[in-house]
Amino acid sequence: xxxxxxxxxxxxxxxxxxxxxxxxxxxxxxxxxxxxxxxxxxxxxxxxxxxxxxxxxxxxxxxxxxxxxxxxxxxxxxxxxxxxxxxxxxxxxxxxxxxxxxxxxxxxxxxxxxxxxxxxxxxxxxxxxxxxxxxxxxxxxxxxxxxxxxxxxxxxxxxxxxxxxxxxxxxxxxxxxxxxxxxxxxxxxxxxxxxxxxxxxxxxxxxxxxxxxxxxxxxxxxxxxxxxxxxxxxxxxxxxxxxxxxxxxxxxxxxxxxxxxxxxxxxxxxxxxxxxxxxxxxxxxxxxxxxxxxxxxxxxxxxxxxxxxxxxxxxxxxxxxxxxxxxxxxxxxxxxxxxxxxxxxxxxxxxxxxxxxxxxxxxxxxxxxxxxxxxxxxxxxxxxxxxx
Ligand code: CAA
Numbered sequence: 001x002x003x004x005x006x007x008x009x010x011x012x013x014x015x016x017x018x019x020x021x022x023x024x025x026x027x028x029x030x031x032x033x034x035x036x037x038x039x040x041x042x043x044x045x046x047x048x049x050x051x052x053x054x055x056x057x058x059x060x061x062x063x064x065x066x067x068x069x070x071x072x073x074x075x076x077x078x079x080x081x082x083x084x085x086x087x088x089x090x091x092x093x094x095x096x097x098x099x100x101x102x103x104x105x106x107x108x109x110x111x112x113x114x115x116x117x118x119x120x121x122x123x124x125x126x127x128x129x130x131x132x133x134x135x136x137x138x139x140x141x142x143x144x145x146x147x148x149x150x151x152x153x154x155x156x157x158x159x160x161x162x163x164x165x166x167x168x169x170x171x172x173x174x175x176x177x178x179x180x181x182x183x184x185x186x187x188x189x190x191x192x193x194x195x196x197x198x199x200x201x202x203x204x205x206x207x208x209x210x211x212x213x214x215x216x217x218x219x220x221x222x223x224x225x226x227x228x229x230x231x232x233x234x235x236x237x238x239x240x241x242x243x244x245x246x247x248x249x250x251x252x253x254x255x256x257x258x259x260x261x262x263x264x265x266x267x268x269x270x271x272x273x274x275x276x277x278x279x280x281x282x283x284x285x286x287x288x289x290x291x292x293x294x295x296x297x298x299x300x301x302x303x304x305x306x307x308x309x310x311x312x313x314x315x316x317x318x319x320x321x322x323x324x325x326x327x328x329x330x331x332x333x334x335x336x337x338x339x340x341x342x343x344x345x346x347x348x349x350x351x352x353x354x355x356x357x358x359x360x361x362x363x364x365x366x367x368x369x370x371x372x373x374x375x376x377x378x379x380x381x382x383x384x385x386x387x388x
Contacts, residue, residue: 011057038241042278112311156278180220
């Protein structure tokens with residue numbers, strides 16, 4: 001019996017900024033952002049959107065009255081947490097009306113958190129005696145860096161929610177192998193509690209990412225006795241699109257036999273959503289998977305897709321998915337494209353206002369969002385959400 005990704009959905013904010021606007025304001029050659037980083041726009045969150053509203057927008061698409069009662073574990077992966085104790089999942093549990101016997105946990109290991117969540121959900125489903133049990137895995141993040149910093153063009157915000165079960169018929173993909181793990185204490189990226197923005201050694205982070213990828217693929221292939229030609233495509237953690245190109249170029253150089261044509265050498269489609277939405281840490285790899293399955297016109301039915309997950313600090317893992325026959329009917333391609341296209345483009349001053357907004361206790365949050373859900377207020381240290 002395999003564990004299946006029964007459904008997968010995307011949520012992002014209602015606003016974005018174009019990299020052209022940012023480049024103009026920062027007096028940077030636009031091609032550095034558009035070509036050098038590979039980013040076109042990125043989603044930005046107004047004060048009344050946060051990791052919970054993004055997660056709700058994604059998860060509410062896949063939760064129905066019928067399946068909610070079987071959700072026995074909610075895994076919430078994020079590195080944009082606003083509370084060191086109360087899990088973000090508690091808010092989602094109430095908003096999605098999940099059952100009382102649904103466990104919740106928040107996970108953190110930089111961008112790897114979502115992959116750890118999938119692995120734990122798989123183990124839970126393999127061991128529970130409840131054959132109808134389902135797990136909800138949520139990845140939700142807002143990437144924010146200091147204004148005018150080198151990392152500023154690599155911001156973004158989104159959530160990808162996945163419903164996992166033992167239900168192999170009518171699935172989007174089956175989870176196959178997890179392995180090729182590499183872990184080493186490194187200081188490429190962190191978010192100390194006393195700092196408003198991340199501490200980033202960008203160049204070092206790229207070097208470690210690529211070195212981990214190289215080791216990970218070799219280990220994975222040997223652990224599972226597979227050849228590189230057994231992959232139809234590989235999705236990479238995508239903090240910015242150019243990173244995925246760097247990763248893909250390295251893999252093609254390591255395995256020149258990939259030029260046989262069975263493997264995708266041009267990854268333009270699989271980073272399309274990332275190039276529009278930006279970095280969303282834990283969600284980025286899954287955004288790339290959605291982009292591949294929805295934007296690439298190849299048929300991936302019964303094909304093996306490699307998923308390279310990297311979390312600064314650092315740990316990485318490679319895992320594989322076998323894409324199911326029903327995947328095309330289950331995806332929400334048109335909806336996701338509209339979600340991206342319908343975002344409002346912010347001017348620089350509005351972007352700066354959103355970026356610099358500081359949350360305090362006992363605040364009514366200004367209204368910006370007009371769809372699905374918004375953060376209404378913070379009163380007595382309780383966040384209050386309004387369904388629209
Ligand atoms: N036209 C075209 N290209 C141009 C250009 C121009 N006018 N000017 C510069 N470029 C190119 C550069 O040649 C370079 O390309 P290559 O990487 O192919 O050499 C690219 O644009 C970027 O330029 P710089 O190297 O000068 O970049 P930078 O110092 O301004 O910063 C960055 C880039 C390090 C990615 C920075 O944005 C950053 O620190 N981002 C956050 C950290 C990050 O995302 N790290 C990724 C790995 S870690 C990870 O994956 C975890 C995570 O999610 C954060």
